[in-house]
Amino acid sequence: MENNHIMMNQKLLEKSHDLQKQKLEVFDILREALIVSFKNFNFIIFIFLASLPFFGFMVYYETFLQRTFVEASHILKHPPSYSTYNWPLPEFLVKTVTKDFFHELVQLSFLYLVPLHLFELCTVIVTVDLASRIYAEETPMTLKEMIHKPIYGARLRGTFVTSFYVLFLSTCTLLGLIWLATNYYVIFANSVVDVLFAVSYGVAFVVLLTKFLEWSAMWNMSIVISTLEGLYGVEAFVLSAYFSKGIGRRGLLLMLVFFVWGLSLRLPCLYFGCYEGGRGIVAQICLFCLGNALKWVVCTVYFYDCKKRILEKKVDEEVGRDIDAIDA
Template sequence: MKMDKKLSVIELLKQAVKLLLSNINLPLIIFLCSLPLFCFLIFFELSLQTTLSFTYQFLSKQVNVEKDLSQNDLFVQATNYLTYQPLYQQRNIWEDLSENDLIPCLIKTSLLYFFPYTILDLITTTTIVAASSTVYTSKEEPLGLLDLVRRSIKICQKRLGGCLITSLYVLLLSTSVFLFFLPFFLLFFFGFFSHWADSLNIVSLVHQRQTLLDLVPFLIYAMVVLVQATLFMYLTAKFIKWSAGWNMSLVVSVLEEDGDEGVYGSDALSLSAWYRKGHEKCDVWMMLMFLVFAVVTRMPCLYSKCSLSSSGKGVLYTGFYVGLICVGNVVKWLACVVRYHDCKTRILRNKADVEQAKPLMSGKETGGK
């Protein structure tokens, strides 16, 4: 690898695949440690699909209620919507929630995510990072299975406590950002596109002669949609950028050597940001690619409502795309390990060059005097 050249996304993925195939024992260890997470994810994804399906049905019903309510003045409609005064306040929405069992599904899915999934994902991630880094930095012949397992377990035992603290930081940050991001997402997709597009009848505005006053609701609609679209894309880009830093901080917590406990928590986040300087754009594209991959693989099951299917095909399809997501996560963490060692090597080499240059500069100054 040429150290003077920064790794692009394609080169980083190639290095990750090359690392995975460099030792036949590494895929075996990754498969064994990922198996419990894979089995749990099938159950979790089925619960998530049911929750998303019920949420979509509930929001669609509320949008339909808005459409059914008669309003003679579109400008009053726009004012009510922009001031966040729902038009369906006269309806009992909690009755619909109890009928669809939405609240129990939300609670169940949230609990599954925060406790079993987070712990299993942390153990799996720590093992993958430790084993792949051991293979990546090994100067010996391909390590044997028992030797690789022993070294990986030794790293995990030392760093698991620090990784747990870092993961709690990441969980708190990601959950806070997601809860802040969620209202904009729901408003963008279920608010204006579902309700206003039908109410304003854009085709009639274009083909019929309209006064300036008649165009006011359409102009308000266009301006708000433009603002929402801009904010939506900005928040998505920020979330992806922060996700790259959070992932690198977990790698730092596993691999960084600073005493027995290592680096964790806010120190790991700070060190991750320092290592990633100059690589932010590449990391954003890589994380965006994995995010799109995870969303695209889930869409067929969400569209066909696999969790609500009475046959076993829904579980089979869910297991298939969960396997794809697990493979994608393995490649992602291997790429993060390669990125970590590449960035650390550059920093250490630059530091060594500076230290070597100091005696030369001092000698020139002495000679000049």
């Protein structure tokens, strides 16, 4: 009886330990995403074809965006008529921003909120759907199978609703980041020595950026849930928050990888003036689209890993109850 008692405890603990090993860390998730992306060449071909509209629009949008960045930097460097101020930006912008530049900002905002969002969403839905089939089934798929397995209309509508929520939340957060970064830039670009404001804006920017990346992982998972599970809106957000509970740091690090990837592509193009035309901007967008597709494969793997973590938690609770029952 005592030997059977020990063997039963060992089996239950081994079962819990096996599920514990299934939990993926950041580099494991990135590795799994790379395996999913490159083990099936048909997947690469299909995603490439599906991303062509998004790629074409991104070339135009990124050129417009970088020109606006350069023009904005020139405007913000314009010497102010005063040397010190407590809240620099509102009065400063009213005096320096021209009507033409304001119209460019409105146009850029429209391009970001409507066509860019829709083009990217179409690519995201296709990428998540195919990545989930390859990752879950672990079998190669032909192009014919990829084309002839449709995504149901109800899930498309639900994913659109969830993406609208995500767009609203992310845009509000980005506006806050832009506001902080602009104030910080104005202080140093115009040699206004105000250490307190500089440190305040810098710390606030880092804190908000950190939270934005953490929230982005949860928001992106909600889009994956809408595409794969059929839940949308608030329900998708609640489930995503439940899955993300206790592992926000892992999601933050995953999103940080792709944030750094995008930043490292954009800054050299700004420095060398790729927005003026030529092959530089095309190469940047090619690498950006590659990173964007990989990001959504990562979000899909991250979602499945979170589901496994929830299963592990439930099994651990069952193991604990069974061990208590045996001991009793």
